[in-house]
Amino acid sequence: MFSQTISSPPNPSFLGPFRENSCTNNHKPLARFQTPRPISFKRNRFHAINSANQENETLIQDKEDNNGGGPSTSFLSLLCPLLKLFSATDPSAQRNYLLEETTSSLSTLARFPWGSKSQSDGLNGQQKVNPPLYLQLFEFEACPFCRRVREAITELDLSVEVFPCPKGSLRHRALVKELGGREQFPFLVDPNTGTSMYESSDIVKYLFQQYGGKKSLSFGILESTLVTGWMPTLLRAGRGMTLWKNSIKEGPPRKLELFSYENNPYARIVREALCELELPYILQSVGQGSKRAKLLYEMSGSKEVPYLVDHNTGVEIGDYKKIVPYLFQTYKHFGQAFENEN
Secondary structure, eight states, X not given: OOOOOOSSOOOHHHHOOSSOOOOOTTOOHXXXXXXXXXXXXXXXXXXXXXXXXXXXXXXXXXXXXXXXXXXXXXXXXXXXHHHHTTSOSOTTSOOOHHHHHHHHHHHXXXXXXXXXXXXXXXXXXXXOSSOSSOEEEEEOTTOHHHHHHHHHHHXXXXXXXXXXXXXXXXXXXXXXXXXXXXXXXXXXXXXXXXXXXXXXXXXXXXXXXXHOTTOOOOTTTTTTHHHHTTHHHHHTTTTTSBOOTTBOSSOOSSOEEEEEOTTOHHHHHHXXXXXXXXXOEEEEEOOBTOTTHHHHHHHHSSOOSOEEEETTTTEEEOOHHHHHHHHXXXXXXXXXXXXXXX
């Protein structure tokens, strides 16, 4: 039910390498957990799994009408303008950090206890921290069903490549439509098994089945989404939902890397910024009990998240108050030399 052999890979020139080991001179985290290896696929086409359990998340999509009309109106399409009334007009502007921390902390309480702890102790002892190739997740931060998948990723102590798909996306939404046939989120690609799928509940079950070892599905992680999953979206006033108008038009040469766990209030603010800038990044899950905590400490001298590594500039930052302005300054349109070189 959860997996299917996929007939063709994503376009490597568009996605970038599945395995990315470019690091600064003193930073080599990926080599410790994953061994790069060439990928071999048959020359066919990707087809996403059509879930038998079509849930409310189907409302969160922008697909073309079968009759040739314009994009269908989703719930978030209606909610987005309303939320913008309560949020700052420009996410790059100076922020009220007390308000940021208060609303993000309340969002964390709303989703307690999911997405905070790694369940690595319950995983099969023979399983590695990560599968050989990064899973690839297409999502956007404000989506409650995407949040459900990220919570599972934290609990399973996985690292994944995240391709943010904010409303107004210039790159990643088109790729999802090319791979799966429609713009619906979240969308997962697992190059280890040749599987791709929509529907967050199916994705979560697949992840636990494929990478959970002896760990069973966390109680309430699916059912609670419809009750409290919308709270962070509302409390954060739609942050991480739409593309920033001044973001760079082409993605950077190398993916950024973020040490984070889903329900951390400070990491959430950074992920929102990455989404609004449509910056692809490697998400290194470091929930409580994660096997990755030692690596984070060796790199930063602390086990606190978020911790950002930018392989394009060599910058490493561990304070969200510094990370957010750095991202908007570095990756604004024509704000970085590498954009003009692409």
